[in-house]
Amino acid sequence: MSKSLLEKWIQYADEQYQKELNTIQDESDIADRFYQTVPFGTGGMRGQLGAGINRLNIHTIRLVSKGLAKQIESQGEIAKTRGVVIAYDTRHFSQAFAYETAGVLALHGIQSYVFKESRPTPELSFAVRYLHAYAGVVITASHNPKQYNGFKVYGEDGAQLTPQFADEIVKYMDEVTDVFSIGSMAKKELLMSSYCTEILERIDDAYARALQTLKQKEAISKNLSIVYTPLHGAGLVPTLRAFEEAGFTKVHVVAEQAIQDGSFPTVDYPNPEEAAAFSLAIELGKKENAELLLATDPDADRLGVAVKSNNGYELLTGNQLGALLLQYLLQSKKNADTLPQNGVMVKTIVTSELGTEIAKSFGVKTINTLTGFKFIAEKMAEYELTGEYHYLFGYEESYGYLAGDFVRDKDAVQIALLTAEMAAYYNGIGKTLKEALNELYMEYGFYKEQLLSLTFEGMEGQKKISSIMESFRNNPPKELTGIKITRVEDYQVGQAILTNGNQEQLTLPKSNVLKFILEDGSWVCVRPSGTEPKCKFYVATVASDEEFAHQKVTAIKNEINNLVLQMN
Numbered sequence: 001m002s003k004s005l006l007e008k009w010i011q012y013a014d015e016q017y018q019k020e021l022n023t024i025q026d027e028s029d030i031a032d033r034f035y036q037t038v039p040f041g042t043g044g045m046r047g048q049l050g051a052g053i054n055r056l057n058i059h060t061i062r063l064v065s066k067g068l069a070k071q072i073e074s075q076g077e078i079a080k081t082r083g084v085v086i087a088y089d090t091r092h093f094s095q096a097f098a099y100e101t102a103g104v105l106a107l108h109g110i111q112s113y114v115f116k117e118s119r120p121t122p123e124l125s126f127a128v129r130y131l132h133a134y135a136g137v138v139i140t141a142s143h144n145p146k147q148y149n150g151f152k153v154y155g156e157d158g159a160q161l162t163p164q165f166a167d168e169i170v171k172y173m174d175e176v177t178d179v180f181s182i183g184s185m186a187k188k189e190l191l192m193s194s195y196c197t198e199i200l201e202r203i204d205d206a207y208a209r210a211l212q213t214l215k216q217k218e219a220i221s222k223n224l225s226i227v228y229t230p231l232h233g234a235g236l237v238p239t240l241r242a243f244e245e246a247g248f249t250k251v252h253v254v255a256e257q258a259i260q261d262g263s264f265p266t267v268d269y270p271n272p273e274e275a276a277a278f279s280l281a282i283e284l285g286k287k288e289n290a291e292l293l294l295a296t297d298p299d300a301d302r303l304g305v306a307v308k309s310n311n312g313y314e315l316l317t318g319n320q321l322g323a324l325l326l327q328y329l330l331q332s333k334k335n336a337d338t339l340p341q342n343g344v345m346v347k348t349i350v351t352s353e354l355g356t357e358i359a360k361s362f363g364v365k366t367i368n369t370l371t372g373f374k375f376i377a378e379k380m381a382e383y384e385l386t387g388e389y390h391y392l393f394g395y396e397e398s399y400g401y402l403a404g405d406f407v408r409d410k411d412a413v414q415i416a417l418l419t420a421e422m423a424a425y426y427n428g429i430g431k432t433l434k435e436a437l438n439e440l441y442m443e444y445g446f447y448k449e450q451l452l453s454l455t456f457e458g459m460e461g462q463k464k465i466s467s468i469m470e471s472f473r474n475n476p477p478k479e480l481t482g483i484k485i486t487r488v489e490d491y492q493v494g495q496a497i498l499t500n501g502n503q504e505q506l507t508l509p510k511s512n513v514l515k516f517i518l519e520d521g522s523w524v525c526v527r528p529s530g531t532e533p534k535c536k537f538y539v540a541t542v543a544s545d546e547e548f549a550h551q552k553v554t555a556i557k558n559e560i561n562n563l564v565l566q567m568n
Helices: 003-012 015-022 027-034 058-073 077-082 094-107 121-130 163-174 187-192 201-212 236-246 275-288 318-335 354-361 373-386 412-428 433-444 458-474 546-565
Strands: 045-048 084-088 112-115 135-139 148-154 196-199 226-229 251-253 292-296 303-309 312-315 343-348 365-369 390-396 400-402 446-455 483-490 495-498 503-505 514-518 523-528 534-543
Touching: 003 015, 003 027, 027 458, 045 058, 058 077, 058 094, 058 135, 058 148, 058 163, 084 094, 084 121, 094 112, 094 135, 094 148, 094 187, 112 121, 121 135, 121 148, 121 201, 121 412, 148 163, 187 196, 201 236, 201 412, 226 236, 226 275, 226 412, 236 251, 236 412, 275 292, 275 303, 275 312, 292 412, 303 412, 303 433, 318 343, 318 354, 318 390, 318 400, 318 412, 318 433, 318 446, 343 354, 343 373, 354 365, 354 433, 365 373, 373 390, 373 400, 400 412, 412 433, 433 446, 446 546, 458 514, 458 523, 458 534, 534 546
Parallel strands: 084 112, 084 135, 112 196, 226 251, 226 292, 343 365, 343 390
Antiparallel strands: 045 148, 135 148, 292 303, 303 312, 390 400, 446 534, 483 495, 483 514, 495 503, 514 523, 523 534
């Protein structure tokens, strides 16, 4: 970091950031704020709030907004008129950043449609398609801690950016030599101009109507007791409306977490993948004798589910809920004689193979994609155009699912509704979701998965993650827990190497991902996270005995962790 860059920020940045920088004594903190500009890619940009080019603040928001504006300008007047839909979650500065974005676009003569209130990411995806906009932006850091925020861009199909679109935005961002020279129309002036329209009720109504089209069965009792928590986020309004319009009469909201607050005061980490996020929901569940607990993350694209079991409540993994939903959807369509002959289920390469086996039993094709829901949405667009397959369901292990194609990103609102219907159906035939899951395991085998997620913060952390990937790529293990590795898939070079010496070309796009397939069908996949400072190891196995499957997956995970520790 050059000293002049820090001095420039202290001199020209917004007053709040000048004060912040003047109080920092830690040189490593200063270095981390300025060693890079917050990276922007197909998943947008995400980072800690604060002063500096490696933080989310009004200046870096203006920078990425400028890049988007220049890209839209390059597409001509029609693109500028179609404009950009802008949504935001409940995080600190989310609404302010949304209007900053609209303010930059306005100075380039680009129309924007800004939600009056916080709304979920999937509703933003829906709105882009509904309004035939050129692009969409949502200000969110999804399930990250309160110190974070982000800027995600969506294309005209309502899906996250293609690499080409993202690269064009970055190119225009790189052309900016002075971030403090980027103008933004003030909110008051913006709302009086012809370049910004505030939206809410019209989109809410259309989205709500679309959600009700997902209904699979009519004759189901809706008096199932359900607890729902939005974890202080944007899911509250559309989710409760969906339940009410579907006829669910016993939905209990965790009152403390219905307060929209970017500090997330009742949780350390507003992530429905974490058991701690369910503590208040479990308390209320016991009080109301609830069969089902549901939690959406702050931008309501991820859904966590807990079900009643012998020991109180048990959290389902993303793989488990995905398998249950897939079975329910396919069986319902088969019974109604609406299951298409060319049906397809799409999942990521780090998602359990249980879904593949379920789909196969219904004659439904499974397509695997790289990690990230944008790749699932990409397949949806492809099949819509070619007619080769009829999309039925898509999911990823990280609690993201999509049944209705009116949205092109994972949607916790529609899946909360569908999960409630599924639970109500099973309840009506005297069965819990836990029992339904066990039946799947008995039929297809006990699939077990675990995630080893290692965090490495800052500049040194990035180097560490790169070193781990390089080590596994250049010196891959020959076996794990005594089980031989028979296939190594390297998606960066697009090639699979088999132990017999043969090589195969991989058809997915190139990406910094490695997958090791073991002789017994177990597998390990490793990749750096695209949104967090983490290196992630996905471990999966299957066995005819549940305890053995659990022991095996735990042993493989532990050995991987030991290998990483030895790299220090």
